Amino acid sequence: MSGNSTKNASRWMTNLKEGWYFLLKHIPLLLFLLLFTGAIIACVFFCLAKFNPLTNIEYVIKCVDNEEINTLVYNTSRLEGMVVVLQRMLPIFVSLLIAVILFLTWKHGEMAKSTARNEIESNFQSYVDRLTRIEADAKQKLSEIEAQHTMMMAMKDQTLGELLTGVDLNLRQE
Amino acid sequence: MDEIQKLTAFLDAFNSVSNKITSNICAKNCYEVFEKYLRNIGVPSDLIDNILGEFDSWEEVYEARSRDEYSIPVNAVIGKVKGITNAINHMVKVHIKTIEQRDSIDV
Numbered sequence: 001m002s003g004n005s006t007k008n009a010s011r012w013m014t015n016l017k018e019g020w021y022f023l024l025k026h027i028p029l030l031l032f033l034l035l036f037t038g039a040i041i042a043c044v045f046f047c048l049a050k051f052n053p054l055t056n057i058e059y060v061i062k063c064v065d066n067e068e069i070n071t072l073v074y075n076t077s078r079l080e081g082m083v084v085v086l087q088r089m090l091p092i093f094v095s096l097l098i099a100v101i102l103f104l105t106w107k108h109g110e111m112a113k114s115t116a117r118n119e120i121e122s123n124f125q126s127y128v129d130r131l132t133r134i135e136a137d138a139k140q141k142l143s144e145i146e147a148q149h150t151m152m153m154a155m156k157d158q159t160l161g162e163l164l165t166g167v168d169l170n171l172r173q174e
Numbered sequence: 175m176d177e178i179q180k181l182t183a184f185l186d187a188f189n190s191v192s193n194k195i196t197s198n199i200c201a202k203n204c205y206e207v208f209e210k211y212l213r214n215i216g217v218p219s220d221l222i223d224n225i226l227g228e229f230d231s232w233e234e235v236y237e238a239r240s241r242d243e244y245s246i247p248v249n250a251v252i253g254k255v256k257g258i259t260n261a262i263n264h265m266v267k268v269h270i271k272t273i274e275q276r277d278s279i280d281v
Contacts, residue, residue: 136249143253144260147225151261154218 028106035099039092046089178270185266187211192259196252198243205232208255215262225254 191208194200209232212222227250229235239248 133244136244136246139246140249140253140256143250144257147221147254147257148261149257150224151217151221151258152264154221155216155261155265 025110028103028110031106032099032103035095039096039099042092043089046085046092178273181266181270181273184215185263188215188262189259192255195255196259198239202233202236205236212258212262217258217262221258225251225258227251227254 188211191200191204191211194204195208209222213219226232226235228247229238229251235248235251238245242248
């Protein structure tokens with residue numbers, strides 16, 4: 001009973017840990033999407049908004065020979081409107097730029113980190129494999145020497161001629 | 175066929191089986207043939223049983239080797255096969271030399 005609950009708790013902890021790592025791994029993407037969406041929505045709102053000249057239209061349009069001529073005041077007020085729009089758009093562009101830089105930096109950092117981690121893991125595995133092989137080779141060599149020694153010691157007192165007498169020496173591999 | 179030729183032929187056949195085992199190119203029954211050679215030449219049973227180490231049969235050795243060639247128990251068995259092969263080669267060669275010397279004295 002206690003073993004099961006310990007197992008469940010351990011599994012739960014593992015899932016939580018994996019979830020946390022997943023979240024950490026995708027933070028740059030989430031942040032980027034959030035900022036990007038925010039900036040797009042803000043842009044749409046600015047496009048929909050009307051920026052009328054700040055001065056009354058009656059004072060800025062002159063009629064000359066039945067023709068409407070925009071005065072300097074009119075043109076200035078239009079320019080002012082555009083400047084205001086640009087001023088409001090500037091933080092959005094800056095935030096977009098920051099988001100892109102953040103995203104790229106974070107993403108590249110993650111990529112470099114994961115590449116390094118993979119390389120270390122692969123190297124480690126390679127070293128473990130090599131050590132296993134070396135250990136196996138050493139064991140083989142030791143067994144070889146031991147077996148040879150044991151065999152020689154066991155049969156040293158017997159004459160091989162006696163052993164081989166009456167033995168079917170023509171035995172072939174089946 | 176005189177004794178030396180018989181011994182040489184035996185040695186060739188024995189080494190061929192042993193090489194197949196050490197190079198891992200032998201079939202399942204190859205290990206049993208090797209054991210037959212050992213029994214045939216008069217190697218004590220306890221030494222033959224000792225080759226298997228922690229395995230119960232040659233079949234187990236074959237399967238374990240198929241799973242992992244570099245496991246310690248498998249390498250221990252192969253090492254023993256090599257060692258016993260070396261010892262038998264050495265002893266048979268010494269015996270052949272003894273026969274040759276005896277024959278030359280007789281002549």
